[in-house]
Amino acid sequence: MTIDNSSNSSNSRTRAQRFVELHREGCFLLPNAWDVGSARILESAGFPAVATTSAGVAFSLGRPDHDFFADEAAGRVDRETMLRRVREIADEITVPLSADLEEGYGEAPETVADTISMALAAGAAGGNIEDFTGDRTRPLYDPALAADRIRAARAAVDTGGDPFVLVGRTDVLLVGGSLDEAVRRANAYLAAGADCAFVPGAADATTIGTLVRELDGPLNVVMGLTGGTLSLDDLRALGVRRVTVGGSIVRAMYRHLLSAARELADRGTFSYADDQIPQADLNRLFQHRS
Template sequence: MNSDSRERAERFVELHREGCFLLPNAWDVGSARILESAGFPAVATTSAGVAFSLGRPDHDFFAEQAPEDRVDRETMMGRVREIADELTVPVSADLEDGYGEAPETVATTISMTLKAGAAGGNIEDFTGDRARPLYDEALAVDRIRAARAAIDTGGEPFVLVGRTDVLLVDGSLDECVRRANAYLAAGADCAFVPGAADAATIGTLVRELDGPLNVVMGLTGNALSLDDLRALGVRRVTVGGSIARAMYGHLLRAARELADQGTFSYADDQLSQTDLNELFRPGPQRH
């Protein structure tokens, strides 16, 4: 990690010390540059958005997506590196389940992520197997512990996020709290609980967890604002693949209008060529 990357990583660590911040999710360099231009202090990747940009489905249950259809680790690392190389703000990587069950595999994924220039990354406990949708809790903890050991060996600042998908597979809030706290105790710097979207659930998590909480908004319509989440005590807010899905929604509507009607109203709200050229023109700090 060079000095610029290290400085960005140190800034990212500091963002998790106090307060609440919004960490939007990009899927390629262009989307990341636009988010950076809006003034966000950091940008995350979305594995779903990356998969969609490659014409692939997101990591899902194997019954709906064969393992060989999943975006592989090398491809995802390449996209993370492309984004990190082009931004002046820290980048956090969506690493799904670490691209393998074994703790050693997760450790290798973390080492690769550090080399790609990321300042943080998520490791989740979702397996893709309907028979056991979550990794056994003891194994899941060992996977987080292995990730932390890889970070410590690398000797660079890095925010490790332990994600539990308990609520997404209809598990209990008690199990969610237990797993999240176990991941924090094993070395995660922040807990991530997708599916926590109402004030009561989020408030309980903030009170019961022994570390910072990340929640994701944009999975469905939600009345909670960033100010509401800040008041509840949330430390970090991401939006997952929701921006990518919104963009692809517009693309699909445009395609249907062209194919079905032969009209061009989809273009009424496009950004101008000049505006995009200005957004994507390299600045003095970029190469």
Template sequence: MDGDRRKRFVELHREGCFLLPNAWDIGSARMLEAAGFPAVATTSAGIAFSLGRPDHDFFAEHGPAGRIDRDTMLRRVREITAAVAVPVSADLEEGFGEAPETVATTIRMALAAGAAGGNIEDFTGERARPLHDPALAVDRIRAARATVDAAGEPFVLVGRTDTLLVGGSVAESVERANAYLAAGADCAFVPGAADAATIATLVRELDGPLNVVMGLTGNALSLDDLRDLGVRRVTVGGSIARAMYRHLQRAAQELAQGTFTYAQDQLSQADLNDLFRPHQPDVG
């Protein structure tokens, strides 16, 4: 089953443009699957928030132990892959360690957890040097590629550069992303590229398919717009989870005032029960 799902996920990246929404637990993944998406991704932010932990920040803000550890993250990935029938791409952050060997182990664990793909980013979490040295970043992607090839399983490896998120230029983003593609990444991911001009430049200058993330702050570009620009894959990061937590915060604030109007827009118990009934096994 994992092999078939992985093949389907690879095929999604061959041409066109598709939306890959991000889940953080079994329930959110099942809801996205039920909406008809051909695959889902995990969001490290959503998983962290569901456990009451911070995500994607500098270590000085919350300490190195503040972010979710690899075993915890991969456990959630495994839970999600076991609960849905569609391919799942894992948010593997920076690979949970600097050394290429550590990244290789993370990729092996993602494969064992049933993931059909995964991203490795170059963000370090250190303010003095927010991105890994380019040569090391390339070695990390190369180690991930070698691990995938050795496993002999279809797997979409995504090289992510956080250059724009730390104040870098589009030119540096292109240079880093192309280096990651040359080192074996199947797709480049440049978070922070959200306007048409920047995205068009990346599509033109990159030597492989581009993933962009929408929903960081809300965006006027539609999926059709992104398709016309030449984007191959669109994710939404932790934006769905953040929107859910905003609703929770509003409900809590209203409850503190002693009213209950937040409940007027809830899903019914019956609808959720129907949605979350176990998948029926294939017959025939």
């Protein structure tokens, strides 16, 4: 029996092209999911696309997120596991999915290129590559190497032939670097082939406004690292193209889980259940779609 995958391939390409077009003008919110259920809930709220959060995926597996570790590989979610989750989500939603690909799961540009090719094969319509190393002695990759890694990612996208939004992320501000360095790195990644720049740690109007003016391409900012005071309307007025929320939703969810666990263990009461979603509502939301 021959299985015709042409329809699925066409649908995936259409979604990916729609994702590319979202980055051409205006400002949109791209919330971050960590499994099929969370992605389906975000999709049901009407968002035009969904992203993954590597932190959320790691936490859902009882693992730590990519961070500074004495042994960088200790407990970290490997590339195959992360991309398996990306595929699971992409297969079960009808909107485009962007993948959090961390630093590409390896230093070499060739490794980054392989990761991008795997993300494309998993059904991702976009993905970000960051310059954070996880090594305290050199928190960021050398600028020239970091740009080469983005260049290799771009080549992999072009070879694949499908629409894909490549995001170059610099963690300069998160590791205590200057705004000038963040601008230099982000522009270098855009010049190397990134479609969008991502500068986490930029959360105030002055910093974000400077980035919008100084960057040679669209800017993604992340909200939710703290509560923050800027709204989506504020960010749109500043000229931001794309807004993500990183692991903030999953951290809020785990806060509720921990509170429920402590209530049960410490007090033996059940008030946490007063605000739950009815079973029937979740069943309707998660009904299988043919």
